[in-house]
Amino acid sequence: xxxxxxxxxxxxxxxxxxxxxxxxxxxxxxxxxxxxxxxxxxxxxxxxxxxxxxxxxxxxxxxxxxxxxxxxxxxxxxxxxxxxxxxxxxxxxxxxxxxxxxxxxxxxxxxxxxxxxxxxxxxxxxxxxxxxxxxxxxxxxxxxxxxxxxxxxxxxxxxxxxxxxxxxxxxxxxxxxxxxxxxxxxxxxxxxxxxxxxxxxxxxxxxxxxxxxxxxxxxxxxxxxxxxxxxxxxx
Amino acid sequence: xxxxxxxxxxxxxxxxxxxxxxxxxxxxxxxxxxxxxxxxxxxxxxxxxxxxxxxxxxxxxxxxxxxxxxxxxxxxxxxxxxxxxxxxxxxxxxxxxxxxxxxxxxxxxxxxxxxxxxxxxxxxxxxxxxxxxxxxxxxxxxxxxxxxxxxxxxxxxxxxxxxxxxxxxxxxxxxxxxxxxxxx
Numbered sequence: 557x558x559x560x561x562x563x564x565x566x567x568x569x570x571x572x573x574x575x576x577x578x579x580x581x582x583x584x585x586x587x588x589x590x591x592x593x594x595x596x597x598x599x600x601x602x603x604x605x606x607x608x609x610x611x612x613x614x615x616x617x618x619x620x621x622x623x624x625x626x627x628x629x630x631x632x633x634x635x636x637x638x639x640x641x642x643x644x645x646x647x648x649x650x651x652x653x654x655x656x657x658x659x660x661x662x663x664x665x666x667x668x669x670x671x672x673x674x675x676x677x678x679x680x681x682x683x684x685x686x687x688x689x690x691x692x693x694x695x696x697x698x699x700x701x702x703x704x705x706x707x708x709x710x711x712x713x714x715x716x717x718x719x720x721x722x723x724x725x726x727x728x729x730x731x732x733x734x735x736x737x738x739x740x741x742x743x744x745x746x747x748x749x750x751x752x753x754x755x756x757x758x759x760x761x762x763x764x765x766x767x768x769x770x771x772x773x774x775x776x777x778x779x780x781x782x783x784x785x786x787x788x789x790x791x
Numbered sequence: 792x793x794x795x796x797x798x799x800x801x802x803x804x805x806x807x808x809x810x811x812x813x814x815x816x817x818x819x820x821x822x823x824x825x826x827x828x829x830x831x832x833x834x835x836x837x838x839x840x841x842x843x844x845x846x847x848x849x850x851x852x853x854x855x856x857x858x859x860x861x862x863x864x865x866x867x868x869x870x871x872x873x874x875x876x877x878x879x880x881x882x883x884x885x886x887x888x889x890x891x892x893x894x895x896x897x898x899x900x901x902x903x904x905x906x907x908x909x910x911x912x913x914x915x916x917x918x919x920x921x922x923x924x925x926x927x928x929x930x931x932x933x934x935x936x937x938x939x940x941x942x943x944x945x946x947x948x949x950x951x952x953x954x955x956x957x958x959x960x961x962x963x964x965x966x967x968x969x970x971x972x973x974x975x
Binding site for chain 1: 812815819820821823824825827828829831832835836837838841844845848849852861862863864866867870871873874875878915916919920935937938939941943944962963964966967969970973
């Protein structure tokens, strides 16, 4: 096959299947190719082969955690969960303010008192391996603490804040692997997340913060300067 | 992808098809970071990628019952949905006419996929990088730009400073060469 010889019919079909799989066709050509999928199983098979063949490129991309709210929105859109503020707080009197609430409140207080003053120690939670990372800039301008219990990680901003129009992005660094973005740090308060599959908590892992454009790195790779890196230490 | 992981994902998709929310949650946990990377790579905009990712999982929930018959490996099916949705968004942004939903290909029933087919696919993936490196840099770059960044023929033509038809015939030949190499 040289650059000059026209493609054979078989080659043209194969190329068309590739173009359809890649989303390169438009207009009438695209419509025809899509229509052909349902009448020509061999062609549909070729398109699927191209999807399989090229998916390897996507599998090579560095995973980027989506913010936890994305999952909540999906649940809401599918009617799987009510949003935290879905019920109107002004609507009716909540039960705990009514007469039953007063009685319930009394028992709740009694139960709490019982737990608090009970001679036995009931408050010890089952211990889970935990790690901690203290991220601080060299000049002391910012400090962020990450606490990992099991696979749940809580990251809290302690001091400092990104510049206007910038955000701090959290990265998971493991030996011999590309950095994985764990998302963008909220400007106030903290964030809690579950570690994505493939990341294993260990004292060999490190957490880093990079300074990125608002909303986080547009490419999924750290683009801004890394402002702090810290190792996970056993708690 | 190991056989074990493939089987796990297939089971999660089948359970999702039956309306199992727990399985859908587990599927999200196992695959969302990868699919987010796919849409982000194409859209290069965090808020838009996040919104697109939501669309993608809504589609996965709604389309899970059609997965069993389309013959794609689970990860390819998921990546294809994510990629097509992101490309639709990208083309809409440029207010160009939307390209054909190649996703349609994944709704066509396949002849029964055999275990051999799965093995062939795994081998092809290993070959992909090797074969891309055998193409000229510009050709390999174009294939990556089209797949990972959603570049159109018009984008490639602008980038190479060549007419669209020239770029098209050049990319078609690169793709055929890639297929021959990967299939060896």
